[in-house]
Amino acid sequence: MTELLSVVVDAVIYSSWLFIIALGLTLIYGVMKILNMAHGSFYALGAYAAASLVGYWLGHGYPPLASYGMLVLAAILVGLITGPLVERGLLRFMYGKDEIILLLVTYALFLILEDSIKIIWGVNPYFISEPYGLLGVWDVAGLSYPFYNIILIAVSVLAGVGVAVVLQYTRPGKLLLAVIHDREVSMAMGINVNRFYMVTFTVGTMLAAIGGALTAPTVSVVPGMGVGVIVLAFAVVVIGGLGSLQGAALGALIVGLVRSAAVHYLPQVELFSIYVVMALVLIFRPKGLFAAAEVRKI
């Protein structure tokens, strides 16, 4: 029983981490129809930026508690700089090309960013573990978890709800939904699709960066940390249904649960459990769990 509880707790923590990243990915796909391979690099950028910023902050003996603010600030900076730069500077010239070409463009971007990160930060690991331990631990089912995980969960929920609210209740959000639903029509309606693309991509980048920034204190920030994340996030959004918000949430939860169950009961299969799940979901729901059925006029 207590083990079951810890399975769930571990799953929730892992899922919320995954969701933040997948959210950005699914948002970008939903609006721009780009499956962004560089998402993992944005995640890594977030982590490195956070490491530098928090390192500087604590290095100068500023109040440790504020380092949480630094984490978020780092992510926002990365988003605001990288997002527009990439979208305006590169992607916008690619719109209208095949999804696959766009995917390879982002793959090329990923390769370039990986080395850029290396050039900027070098290959040695960065540590900023203070924020992780700072708040102490809490006990669940006889196991202690750092409070930091609660921040992670909170941010993740916040991000999800935030995006949902914006889409549902604000005018730009509704317009964005229109773009997601039918690009041509919304263009005809005179919506400035390009601006939406830039904003969406920036927000998506920011989300990836937040994921990275929040992970930084719990890991050693090293080159290639973003690579593994890409396929994980892909699996999540595909399971959930590309471009679907609740899909990403459910997908993350499923992946999280399966993984943590595997770890606790069948560690041997952890390696490919996620892909088995993805295959099974696609076999029974060919377009993922929350796929929008499209009507083909003839």
Next chain:
Amino acid sequence: MAILEARALCRRFGAVTAASNISIAIEPDTVVGLIGTNGAGKTTFVNMVTGYLKPDSGRVLFKERDITSLPPRDITKLGICRSFQIPQLYDSLTVFENLVVALGIVQRNTEGSIFSRTFKLVPASNAALVYAAETMLERFGLIEYREKEAAVLPEGVRKLLDIAVALAVRPEVLILDEPTSGVSSDEKFTVMETVMKAVRANGVTVIFVEHDMEVVSRYSQRVVAFYEGRILADGSPADVLANSDVCKFVIGGPRTAHMTPATEGRNA
């Protein structure tokens, strides 16, 4: 005996009844016009006959064979082929290639040794195909567009090519879904003329959905009027077009051909 017969076809989309108890028997070598306002159920009927939609109840017979549950490709193989309200072309291929693909499949399905048919190894660029394609282009006056990509063709030409492709499949029954919609009124008759010439050359039974009553009365030997998923009238053009209900509900009804795809498209 009828070559194509629909028996009591019914189909609903949620609250909308797109077809209620539609029964038509069509004789070989006739030209039948289907008229009716938007949403009257013409396209739904065509879609059910050609297997794109399955009726909720009722049957479709081709030469007394039940084809209700067959997928479009099998129905096509049997000899019923259709054109589309929105031309369905291979946009990245040239006009010529569009035809070659179609002819290639027919050739594959009908000619060649068992082996080459099962393994589909009839090379698609052999003289026979090219010749066949050329003649089609000739007949439909598409020669000048031979090497143009379908994507860049003007709407009228797209319509023609769409029909040409349907005809290339060598159907015994050809169903044209609004052959002249989106075609400028002065082009309308040229389109129909070319089609009819080609059709007569092959001796094909034609069913065509049409909004333009002049076109209908000029080319059809028989007219079926649809209204709210029912058949309002069925008979010679003169009788049907004179029928009071038809005048009231169909011809007098809103003539909004330009929004046809949008509205009827949903049913498709």
Next chain:
Amino acid sequence: MIGKGYTVHVLVVALVVLLVAGPFMHKWLFMLTMSMGKGLVVLGLIVLLRTGLVSFGQGLYYCVGAYTVGSLGQFLGWKNALVLLVGGTAAAAVLATILGFLLANYRSIFFAMLSLAFSMILFGLLVKTSALGSTDGFNVPAPTLFGKAISGAGHQYPLFALGCVVAFIAALLTNAYLRTALGRLSPAIRDNEIRVEYMGASVRNAIHTKYVIAGALAGLGGALTAMTIGHIDPEMAYWTTSGEFVFVAILGGTGSVIAPFLGAIIFEIIRTYAYQYSPNTWQMVLGSAMLLVIIFLPAGLWSAFAYRSRRG
């Protein structure tokens, strides 16, 4: 469309040139043989790409082909290169036929991700199989032809020649196939499946066939690569490997059966020099090369070599 008259001529000339020049470019033989292996996989990939399908799981068949060769050599002591090539291809083809029943129903990104999932599952299984050396993999004994070793110390030419001939035949057959009615369906299916069905052809069967062809070619490529390198490991089934194949496919272009081999060779060259002169930023070099091609040669490197084709 594909299959312009000159394709065959170019293939013949290329084969002759390679076979004749081979003995005089010892330094390059290995790299070229590798490119042939990679090119074969990509050749299969363009059959799918022309149909509008992208597989991010060709590594699955590449790996199956390689492991078949490896296992036959390691455990059954089979060394005959031809037998091994056939074996690898067959194994891959069988698997592709089975999975094809499922994958033929998928399109676009879902096709890509499902194929990726399958290859990652194989990767996981191999990593778990310590009998096959887990991630370290194992070495493949040098293949023989007519009883003679055709690779190894000093004389790589025979294997290189074999690779060229195999690639040549594969390219020839694929080219012929792409010109058949079914082959010509590829762009039609990509453009408009409904119309294809209304021409009396089964999109599903067409895609299934193409998937099997792609799988078989990937298996062949894997088999050839395994013999060339002499070592195999699960990395061959990892998604990055499959990604590289797509990369090469786009690099070379899908316009001709020659493009994959061209793409593979140029890819190898770029990477080799990037490794040599820019060991710290070789990824960046590859990435930018990709961008340049996508921007300036949207139809792939091939379009630069071929005379301006209609859509070039």
Next chain:
Amino acid sequence: MKKLSCGPKTFAIAVSIFPMLLLAMHAGAGAQEKPLKIGVVTFLSGAAAGPFGVPAKQAGEVVVEALNAGGKVPGYGSKGMGGSSIELVFVDEAGGTTKQVTEYRNLIERVDLVIGYISSGDCLAVAPAAEEMRKLTILFDCGTPRVFEDATYKYVFRTGATSTMDNVAAALYISETNPNVKKIAGINQNYAWGQDSWSDFLAAMKVLKPGIEVATVQWPQLLSGQYGAEISALLSSGADVVHSSFWGGDMEAFVLQASPRGLFKKSTVVLTCGETGMYKLGSQVPDGTVIGARGPFDMFAPDTELNRWFRKAYQDKYGVPPTYPSYKMAQALLGLKSAYDKARSSNGNKAPGQDQVIAAFERISFEAPGGKVQMALGKGHQAVQGMVFGTVKHNGNQVTYVDVKTYPPDKVTPPEGVKAEDWIKSGFKSGK
């Protein structure tokens, strides 16, 4: 969208040309007179670059600089190697075995011999290629015993001991320091390295402590970075000892995530590759953690003149102390130098040919910063060395090591011709 307006094009060029320029800059580096060119293959990118690749590369530079200057390296007075000066050509090991074999074949066109390979997979793949191309190749770090168990090579040497000794020694150390250990658990990366490490450790424990109980074995993915669930499983497993062969970032992440959750208090954690993280992470590694350095390296290295020189030279040049990969690279270079100089003297002080060097290399024994190294196994091609483990004890804010135990080679490595697996299962039979 097929055509692009001029603006974006020029921009795109800018974007993509920049790296090309970088490439061109690198291309500038050429060669002079006729030095001994050594290709050095280690990780310059990816997760293994920071902990292994770069420290090894830097050690290579330090040692070669000193050797070329001459008279700097204690015990290795003569200039260069076999008379000629040394030039290093670095290549990235990242990208998997397929790429590495290709790159190896390209590399040997440009160099006289090759030192390299951290990944066991690469070692296994490259060794046959080396034999085929008849090129002297020294494996300096990879751990798998399979290299010389599955085959014998003429042109391939390995100057680092196999990973067998890490885990056998770990088992010995545990059974001595925790005599009443009942339950053991493991968390190892789900690939060959992790699997072999665990199976060696487990087999050894079974021999040393019959009836030992396995609480749980965790197999997270390589570079997964998220170990929350695994740590929960380990915590609830109630194991006395947790074995982990995690390296680099994974090891560091594991420590960061596990230590606040009290795993290190609950059980004794053995980190067979812990050493690389200690300088940056020391404060985070709780007392009682058992640390290995994959040999008598770094803090476990003997206090010799050579070691003092190496530490100082490295520290002076790079501002950080050398870690075990640095030691292993130095070891490879010094072993090679010993062989070259020996071959030269037996060649009437003329520059020796490759075969003479190989003959001299076989069964040689030489001094390295880590102490004496003997090329005892694999027909004289595989080094053996002692293994050391110690326990972390914080002394104020300074990390010290207590209960440091050294195990001689014959205690932790199988005799010639015996597979490590069988040797362990047989209860470490000395063979003689």
